[in-house]
Amino acid sequence: MTRREEGRDPGAAPAPAAGPRRETGSIRPAVDLNLERALLETSNQLLVGLDTDGRVAFVNRTACDVLGWTEAELVGRDWFETCLPPAWRRTVRGVFQRAVAGELELVRLHENPVRTADGRERLVVWRNTLLRGDDGAVRGALAAGDDVTERRRDEDALRLGEERLAALLELTRRHDESEQEFIEFALEEAVRLTRSRIGYLHFVRDDQVHLDLFTWSKEVHAGCTAQKLPHYPLTQAGVWADCVRQRRPVVHNDYPGLPEKRGLPEGHLPILRHLSVPVMDGARIVAVAGVGNKDAPYDASDVRQLQLFMQGMWSALEQQRARRRQSELLDRLARTLQGAIDAISRAVELRDPYTAGHQRRAADLARAIAVEMRLDAERIEAVRTAGSIHDIGKLKVPTEILVKPGRLTTTELGLVQLHPRTGFEVLRPVDSPWPLADIVLQHHERLDGSGYPSGLHGEQILLEARILAVADVVEAMASHRPYRPAFGMDQVLEEIRQQRGRLFDGDVVDACRRVFLEQNYQLLPM
Known part of the structure; x- marks a missing residue:
């Protein structure tokens, strides 16, 4: 018997395989002391041995480094009271006591936080086993742990980043929503991403001293009866606007205990914790976003999550505003262009009163044919617009030729046939989204x-021009001229049917006939 075994109960439990760095009365070494110490000191795991009372029997250097205690400070102390956060003590102690008493199987693998000497928490994954004596009685427990704090923090950061990117992607898909709907959705996502219960988003004016209160989260709207002012100066705002004053994120994890808070108005929801961040556009603060009442204290990851998400929200909002401004500008330009086109069309018709309304009526029929042929919206608009000014070149044809009641001479006919080329020259410099000049x-x-x-053939002719050709002929034949009466629509449709595939595009002719015969289309009144 060795000296360390003298005076020991022969039936006492051996120490865990890693061996003790300090002996207690109930655990003794099972292998050579030097080997035990080497194993302990070279292990990267936290090794902790507990006696049946839950007191620390031994720890290795890794455990001491992680926990911030020395071996002398830990051995003999209650593990649960010393090294576990208060919220975990009762549950983990209860499981340990029942396992030692044989009432349940010891959990082989689990994770829980430990509390360090300076009060911080580290997350450890433990592998546990009971230690028994030669008589089979439980003498204690051995726990080998891996500190996974940084790994779990990285995993959480990755998960939060993925959640944030998914939320921002969803924001980009909501570009057709109103600004109110867009921001309300973003706010609810900010509340969710920070595991909060309430939130708000308010705008900061360009003067940086006035706030426009914009919206609150659904839970605030549902439970808060306090009066919501639309705006007021920054000097009158409570601590929730400190992030604007300080130009940085502000966390209040003990909101009720803040000495500088002004108090909540009657009917306001209680606030326990609060996090607010300034939303920046360059060096200018454009908004303040806040969340509150998370179950756990707000930490740096919450600050980063809220900051990054709200900055992404602002970028998406600015893009949405830019798209709307561009859309409004394009609408104004389209209205301006249409006004110019209408003016040109009227100018042409004033010089040729016998064909007044021809361009407008031909354009509407061409649009109907294009729709029937299921062209896309851009091509349909191109057909309609070109139809509205297709005779613009007649501005260069002498008026006496345009209004001549009889048959034109060869020379006069040659002058009239110049109008497509003249129209092309007039429209060629126009910066248009459609090939108007070519049509x-x-x-x-x-x-x-x-x-x-x-003298172009077949596919050399733009489809839009082939559509307009049929609409132009149909409208002209169906209208009265000083040198002939109007043809009946049955006669007109039969004429283009006979010229199908020779003069006119077959698909266009078929579509035109369907428009009249199946859809009961009527030419616009003169």
Whole structure:
């Protein structure tokens, strides 16, 4: 018997395989002391041995380094009271006591936080086993732990980042919503991402001293009966606006205990914890976003999550505003362009009173044919717009030729047939989203090459021009002219049917006939 075994109960439990750094009365070494000490000191795991009362029997250097205690300070102390956060003590002690008493199987693998000497918490994954004596009686327990604090923090940061990116992606899909709906959704996401219960988002004016109170989260709207003012100066705002004054995130994890708070108005929801961040646009604060009443204290990851998400929200909001401004500008430009087109169309018709309304009526029929052919919206608008000014080149044709009641001479006809080319020259400098100049140039071309001014064939002619060609002929034949009466619509439709595939595009002719025969289309009144 060795000296360390003298005076020991022969039936006492051996120490855990890693061995003690300090012996207690109930655990003795099972292997050579030097080997035990080497194993203890070289292990990267936290090794902790407890006696049946839950007192520390031994610890290794890794455990001391993580916990911030020396071996002398820990051995003999109650493990649960010393090294576990208060919220975990009762539960973990209860499991340990029942396992030691044989009432349940000891949990082999579990994780729980430990409290260090300076009060911080570290997360440890433990592997546990009971230590028994030669008689089989439980003498204590051995726990080998891995400190996973940084790993779990990295995992949490990755998870939070993924959640934040998913929320921002969803924001980008909501560009058709109103600004109110957009921001309300973003606020609810901010509350969710920070595991909070309430939130708000208010705007800061350009003068940086006045606040416009914009919106609160759903729970605030549902439970808060306090009066909500639309705006007031920053000097009158409570501690929730400290982030604006200090130009940095502000955390209040003990909101009720803040000595500088002004108190909540009657009917306001109680606030236990609060986090607010300034939303920046360059060096200018544009908004203040806040969340509150998270179950656990707000930490640096919450601050980062809220900051990054709300900055992303602001960027998405600015993009949405820019798109709307651009859309409004385009609408104004479209209205301006349409006004100019209408003015040009009226100018052409004033010089040729016999064809007054022709361009407008041909344009509407061309649009109906394009819709029937299921062209996309851009091409449909191109057809309609080109149809509205397709005879703009007639501004250069002498008025006496335009209004001549009889048959035109060869020379006069040649002058009239110049109008597509003239229209092309007029429209070519126009910066248009559609090939208006080319459509106007080609609207008198024919599939067999007999048209003018270029004698194009088949697919050489733009589809929009082929549509306009049919609409132009149908409207002209169906309208009265000083040198002939109007043809009946049945006769007109039969005429284009006969020229299907020779002069006119077959698909266009078929679509035009369906518009009249199946949809009961009527030409616009003069």
